[in-house]
Each structure stands twice: as C-alpha cells, then as structure tokens.
Amino acid sequence: MSFQLLETILLMTIVTYGSRVLPFLLFKGENIKGFARDFIELVPIALLAALVVPELVTPSGTIVIMNNPFLWAGILTFLFSRFVPNLFLGILFGMAVFWGLDKLLL
C-alpha cells in the first residue's frame, strides 16, 4: 500500500470518527440550530454538484457540449434515475450509456 493511500485513509478516519465521537465525549445532548445546522445539511447536495457537474461539462479541461459522452451520459442517467430510483440499476444504466456514447461520438 502506498504511503499516500495510508495517509488518506488515516485522515479520513480521524475526521469521520471525530465527528461521530465528539458529541459522545462532550455533550449530554444539546441541539445545533440556525446557520450551522443549515450549513451542515446543505453540504452533501453542494458537494454532489461540485463533484459531478465540472466532470460532465469540462472532462478535458475546457467546456465541451456536443462531442462529450460524459455530459450526455450524465443527463440520461439523471433522467433514468428519476423514473427508476435504484442505485444498482442506475449505475449499470450509466455505464452502458457512457460506453455506447463513447464508441459513437469518438
């Protein structure tokens, strides 16, 4: 195992376990409210956008619309999973469509 991966797993463990254990160690059971709570609740959806959209729109460093299997496979996967909300089927669909478009467009 590379040192980089070890470092990655270690850091991930510290921050994840830290988030889980701190309330057990520090609190009797209060509740976070207001800005902090909204912020924490909104992080996952913001991260999904930041992870996915740039990869779809700029797969090779510049914005590509037409000849871009990532973008079209992404849009089709989005539509598919709206009608079939199943993780596994959605991934299979996305991979198959991407593979097909990748062959077709290049």
Added chain:
Amino acid sequence: MSNKENEFNHSIDKGFLYGLSQSLTIAIGYAPVAITFGILATQFGLTFWEAGLMSFFVYAGASQFIAIEMIHQGATPLMIGVTTLIVNIRHFLMSLSVVPFFPERSLLWSLGLAQGLTDESFVLNTKVLKDVEGEENRRRVMLGINSGAFVTWVSLTILGGLIGKWLPVQFSGFQFALLALFIILTTMSLSRKNYMTYLIAAVLAVVLKLLIPGKIYLIISVILAAGIGAWWRVRKGSHRVGLNSQKSS
C-alpha cells in the same frame, strides 16, 4: 419517566441479539452498495484489501466513493481529508441527537457506540431505541445494530473487491460508474429546499475549476454554496421569528 424503568425489568429480551436482528434491514440495504464500492475501488486502482481497510476504518459510504474518485483525479490526501470532513460533519448532528439515550455511558461505551454511527444506523437506532427501556439495554441494542451493519459493510466490500479483480478492466463504462452513482444520489436528494444550493455549487465549481489549478475548487465551491444557502434560509427564517419562536420543527 423514572418509575417505569425501575418497576419491572421485562426487557431482558431486548439486548445485543435483538439489535443484531434489527440490523438485517440495514444489511440488505448495504449489500449492493458495499459490493459496488469494492468493485469500483479495485477498478480505480486499489487492491481488495485496501478497499476493505478503508471500509473498516472510515466506514462512511458516500465519502469512500468520493475518496476513490478524488484519488483517481489526483487529489492530495489533505484535500481528500478536508472533503471527507465537510461530508461527514453531519454525523456530528446525528451523534448529538443519539447521545441523550445514554446519559450514564462510560468512556468505553462512548468510543464504541460512536464508531458505528452512520446515516442508516442512526435512523434505525433512533426508531428502535425509543421502545427499549433501560440504558443498559439500549446500549446493547445499539451495539447489536451497529455490529451487524459494520460487519456487512466491511465483509461485502472485500467480496466486491474480489469480484472487481476478476472483471475485465477494458470496459470503458467503469470510468463513468462513480459519476453515475453521484448523479443517482443527486436525484434522490434534490428537493425544493436545496436545489438552489445545488445550482450555485455547480456553477461555482465549473468556473473555479477553469480558473484555479488543482482540486481546491471543490472545497471552495461547496463551502460558498452551502454558506449562501444556509444564510438564505436563516434570513428567510428570521422573518418568521416572533410569530413562531417557541416551536422547532
């Protein structure tokens, strides 16, 4: 509140094994995700035991998928660590709301019960623990639930990793698998309450990615978008203060 607990302890049957049996519902949900993680991790260059090690120590599905995507994109460990922090800080909220079930907990129980807190185990524990009387029993039930879920996650990650090792590496569809997963998660969690944050983050991320080298655009756009979204919610909420300041949802 108190005399019910002391009167008659008829909840001996609700202990570790009861929790373990309750965890079956989580195990069924985890199975395909854990196997998928194992397969993708090996497709993205990890060995099956490295994938298993990550599941064992990190034990947080979404952030593990994000990590292998970021490793693939060439992000540094520190970047992945910070991203994991902002993804998993939500466990802090869950932990906070579970803690009142265990006012007399020891340090060892604190360390142990916190380990198994995930989105799914949190939901199940909150539902189940309400009907378990006595803190001792509640601890054992939660330990049972957490153990079942944890063992499923780790063992099926390894199984997926072994499957992934034997799959043909040539299939180009695999480079889209993680993006597909995130897109599906998006459709499952987008709502009228958060879509503006999603759009802001998307635009910011694309613009910043083109402007700034490296992966730092991820963190900047997420913090800005979630910050704007939260600020907007608080601002909207403050108009209603006074009308309904007592009740919280």
